[in-house]
């Protein structure tokens with residue numbers, strides 16, 4: 214660790230008693246970053262997957278870059294869920310309850326919002342996120358579990374993505390409207406609002422109310438609010454081309470739960486005639502809108518004609534997604550990499566090949582040890598490991614690798630490989646749960662030919678070990694549904710190349726044979742993907758991996774270096790945050 218660049222993650226600026234004061238954060242104007250989920254640390258289960266991890270990396274980068282931000286999310290006391298897998302390969306869900314007192318401090322301020330015609334009081338916990346370079350950022354975790362509230366209302370902030378439409382709408386009222394009111398009550402000076410996904414778009418309605426025209430200024434046919442004033446204070450990041458990812462609420466439900474916060478004509482004008490479409494509301498109340506990769510922005514532009522959707526390709530946080538052996542390496546050869554990951558562009562030339570090999574071997578040993586501890590399976594360090602871990606859902610096609618078991622066995626007879634899998638399915642995603650069962654059945658069918666391990670309860674910690682310890686990171690989504698994908702970026706920080714369908718970030722990140730490999734072509738029909746995957750694995754990837762010991766000893770390490778110097782240097786959240794700051798926040 215480079216001590217000149219990085220302070221220890223303790224709070225030296227804290228007052229006696231160790232608790233930071235809210236005043237530390239309210240004296241200068243901040244960008245308020247609203248997100249339904251956020252991955253703050255592994256012990257706090259307030260995230261479900263990529264969206265939450267991205268939100269966490271956003272705030273981590275803001276801390277490192279000393280870019281004044283305040284994140285607003287829900288406390289989600291009952292977490293997402295903890296995953297176990299039974300003997301039949303079925304997902305078993307257990308509560309992942311956490312105790313906010315252990316990690317955050319309760320704040321005194323309370324505000325109320327009206328839900329179903331009654332006042333629901335909202336308080337908050339202050340979590341202070343310490344960066345890795347001495348900076349820190351406040352995170353407010355909204356909580357309705359207060360004595361003042363009706364028993365049902367106390368549970369509004371309990372379950373992340375739990376419950377029905379009514380429950381979801383209540384959560385979104387708390388996040389968007391409650392969030393804006395609480396920031397004001399706490400004395401925050403907010404210069405800009407960033408909606409991470411449409412869940413928080415109701416915040417725009419609360420802001421509109423601040424800019425209501427006096428009746429005498431109203432002109433016929435005009436909305437009674439200064440919409441441009443709100444738009445210039447807001448930006449919106451859309452995250453998915455999957456239709457179900459865009460919340461819509463029926464107006465009778467909205468009327469019953471939210472009541473009238475702005476007049477019905479204004480609401481329908483901004484949020485859609487037929488139903489309250491949170492994406493449309495966010496689009497209409499944001500001056501700057503972006504998708505999370507170039508292709509995703511193109512698709513969003515066709516999904517939402519009449520709007521301009523920019524592209525800010527996602528990135529991952531340099532420090533937390535780099536394993537210890539690679540941190541040590543970068544600290545030694547490129548000491549400012551944590552602040553300027555662009556420096557990694559030089560990694561291919563200034564770090565010796567042997568050092569990469571040794572760092573990866575160490576990360577691989579760590580993973581193998583962890584797999585043994587969790588599953589009892591001993592993987593072979595000399596044999597290639599393919600890794601696949603992400604939310605288990607149909608469009609991600611975790612089963613593509615296993616679509617032709619005979620072919621897979623034939624490939625393994627020539628050049629052996631092992632597979633490590635992980636991922637949770639949303640409790641109501643029956644297709645995702647069936648996939649988990651199916652993967653377990655395929656793994657059994659491959660016994661004796663290809664070792665396949667499924668690690669239960671995928672979380673940040675497992676992700677850290679996996680993206681660093683495998684040899685190849687596999688990604689096989691159905692085009693064009695992977696808006697970005699970020700786990701392959703995490704792998705790149707650890708010199709692990711991706712073998713991936715050309716979708717999301719990989720369209721930008723793939724240089725064939727240099728940073729990793731493509732499965733199929735961007736324009737192909739998807740039905741050829743399985744064969745393209747097998748062909749590439751059999752004829753290119755595994756031969757190169759084992760050539761290390763024969764005719765092309767530097768071939769594999771060349772691709773490792775390509776992944777780091779060409780991709781980690783770019784697909785990081787510092788670059789992403791510098792772009793949000795320059796293009797979305799300062800306008």
Ligand SMILES: *Cc1c(COP(=O)(O)O)cnc(C)c1O
Pocket residue numbers: 261262263264266602603604671672673676677697698699700701703
């Ligand atoms: C990075 C990460 C994800 C997102 O991975 P994708 O490749 O974007 O699907 C999901 N869950 C966890 C725990 C992660 O760390």
